[in-house]
Amino acid sequence: xxxxxxxxxxxxxxxxxxxxxxxxxxxxxxxxxxxxxxxxxxxxxxxxxxxxxxxxxxxxxxxxxxxxxxxxxxxxxxxxxxxxxxxxxxxxxxxxxxxxxxxxxxxxxxxxxxxxxxxxxxxxxxxxxxxxxxxxxxxxxxxxxxxxxxxxxxxxxxxxxxxxxxxxxxxxxxxxxxxxxxxxxxxxxxxxxxxxxxxxxxxxxxxxxxxxxxxxxxxxxxxxxxxxxxxxxxxxxxxxxxxxxxxxx
Ligand code: NAP
Numbered sequence: 426x427x428x429x430x431x432x433x434x435x436x437x438x439x440x441x442x443x444x445x446x447x448x449x450x451x452x453x454x455x456x457x458x459x460x461x462x463x464x465x466x467x468x469x470x471x472x473x474x475x476x477x478x479x480x481x482x483x484x485x486x487x488x489x490x491x492x493x494x495x496x497x498x499x500x501x502x503x504x505x506x507x508x509x510x511x512x513x514x515x516x517x518x519x520x521x522x523x524x525x526x527x528x529x530x531x532x533x534x535x536x537x538x539x540x541x542x543x544x545x546x547x548x549x550x551x552x553x554x555x556x557x558x559x560x561x562x563x564x565x566x567x568x569x570x571x572x573x574x575x576x577x578x579x580x581x582x583x584x585x586x587x588x589x590x591x592x593x594x595x596x597x598x599x600x601x602x603x604x605x606x607x608x609x610x611x612x613x614x615x616x617x618x619x620x621x622x623x624x625x626x627x628x629x630x631x632x633x634x635x636x637x638x639x640x641x642x643x644x645x646x647x648x649x650x651x652x653x654x655x656x657x658x659x660x661x662x663x664x665x666x667x668x669x670x671x672x673x674x
Pocket of ligand 1: 436437438439440441442443460461462463464465467487488489490515516517518538565566567568609610611612613614615616617618
């Protein structure tokens with residue numbers, strides 16, 4: 426298996442896209458660290474799914490918005506696995522509202538988790554990867570970071586920020602054989618989109634070239650590809666996994 430012997434840390438891996446990424450990385454042979462914020466039971470379930478593929482799983486609670494907690498998490502990972510080759514910054518939240526109704530707390534929570542969280546994790550992990558002279562960093566952005574969406578100024582600012590951050594960090598770390606890329610999912614079948622009625626889903630799909638929502642596996646597969654040797658020469662890129670949404674609207 427092509428990721429055998431490598432260690433991958435996936436933030437926000439207790440459910441949704443993060444869980445799918447953790448499982449697909451395990452299928453490819455990587456040992457996986459499952460980070461979560463509050464849902465311990467769900468995180469442990471992800472760990473069981475990961476272990477079914479014959480690799481090791483380590484569950485760590487840490488708020489990515491806190492550098493202190495992130496640093497402790499990386500120390501724990503190194504104690505357990507001695508190395509860390511893959512970082513997937515997936516943890517993310519939404520606090521949607523129109524700007525006139527958006528509270529400071531909604532702005533701060535989204536920017537601190539989605540954008541500062543990526544900064545915190547990359548800052549802590551870069552030290553390890555620079556020393557090892559190898560590494561893969563994949564940041565989960567969103568099509569909303571490419572196109573914008575009413576009611577999501579905080580979320581889209583955080584996701585556009587991740588894209589700029591990704592390109593700049595790729596330029597900083599490239600000479601040490603560390604690639605940094607972003608994946609921008611569109612409408613994906615998750616808990617979040619399950620709440621939408623069939624009617625709304627069908628309306629949204631009408632505008633998509635592929636006429637359907639994406640599957641968790643399709644986002645996770647793109648992340649695994651970026652971790653593979655086939656992606657050795659890809660860095661500073663944003664790959665939209667969006668059924669063609671950003672190419673037509
Ligand atoms: P989700 O189901 O809501 O899961 C969010 C994950 O992030 C959970 O594991 C959660 O942990 C964790 N998390 C939240 N705040 C955290 C913090 N401060 N520190 C550490 N972990 C934290 O999300 P999702 O829909 O799978 O989305 C995953 C990523 O994809 C996000 O970055 C999101 O913006 C992006 N995305 C999603 C879609 C979509 O259609 N769903 C589309 C585009 C982009 P707990 O379970 O412990 O709370």
